[in-house]
Amino acid sequence: MTAELTGxxxxxAADARAWDLAAEVLDPEVPALTIxxxxxxxxxxxDGTAARIxxxxxxxxxxxxxxxxxxxxxxxxxxxxTEIEVDTTLSPAWTxxxxxEAGKRKLExxxxxxxxxxxxxxxxxxxVQIAVKCPQCQSxxxxxIARFGSTSCKALYECLDCLEPFDYFKVH
Numbered sequence: 045m046t047a048e049l050t051g052x053x054x055x056x057a058a059d060a061r062a063w064d065l066a067a068e069v070l071d072p073e074v075p076a077l078t079i080x081x082x083x084x085x086x087x088x089x090x091d092g093t094a095a096r097i098x099x100x101x102x103x104x105x106x107x108x109x110x111x112x113x114x115x116x117x118x119x120x121x122x123x124x125x126t127e128i129e130v131d132t133t134l135s136p137a138w139t140x141x142x143x144x145e146a147g148k149r150k151l152e153x154x155x156x157x158x159x160x161x162x163x164x165x166x167x168x169x170x171x172v173q174i175a176v177k178c179p180q181c182q183s184x185x186x187x188x189i190a191r192f193g194s195t196s197c198k199a200l201y202e203c204l205d206c207l208e209p210f211d212y213f214k215v216h
Contacts, residue, residue, distance in 0.1 A: 051086050051142055062095045063088035065119050072111040073195050076154035079112055083142025086133065094127035095120050100138045102197045102216070140215050152179045157186075157201065157212040176212045178203035188212075 053067075054060045066088060067080035079085045079099065087098035097116050101109040113130040120128045140159040148158035157179050175184040183205040193200040198211040 051083060054088055056090075058090040059088050061123075062090045062097065062120060062125070065123050066097050066116045069112060069115045069119055072108045072115075074151065074154065074156065076150045077147050079116075081144050081147030081150060083138065083140075083144065083147070084112065090125075093125050094129075095125045096129045096131065098131050098133055100133050100136075100142075102138050104134055105196075108195075138216065140213065143213075151213055155179050155210060156198065157210060159213050159215040176201055178206060178208065179210055180208045181206040 053063050063085070066085055067078055069079045069085075071077045071079060071082050071084070074082075082102070084099050084101065085097070086100050087096075089096040097120070099109065099112060099116070101112075109132060113132070116130050117128045143159065151158040157176050160174050160176060176186045176188075177184055178186050178201075181203060183203050185204040186201050187204060188199055189202050189209065190200040192198070193211040197214060197216070199214050200209060201212045202209050
């Protein structure tokens, strides 16, 4: 499977079943999102009662990846798979471009500002700072307080209108 095709639900029925089961696993750091919403779920392969799932962590040192792997194994075991392999791949590197639009809406509803543009590989040559919208009051009058928020993939922001602090899921 090529890098361009990963992250897409398989068309083979057995592979799709394993994908759908793994896709139910929640992100332990943001339980409003599934690993599919987050774009961490990349591949699913089945051979009889053996399943292989491939995940790409948001960061190479993502502390949640072990819990995600354990949760995927448990979900597949409950469904009758007897041999379960959950692999991690770092190449290609995860990008916020892989997040689903539904996932971005769930982030905002959860109180975390979603990434507000596509990663560098889809932007022009001149970087432009885009305002981060407050997930509480929708104001664009916000400022970054700290480059790292509750996790390394988020930054801490403050709304200058409602004065609420909030996490912003950084673009990668």
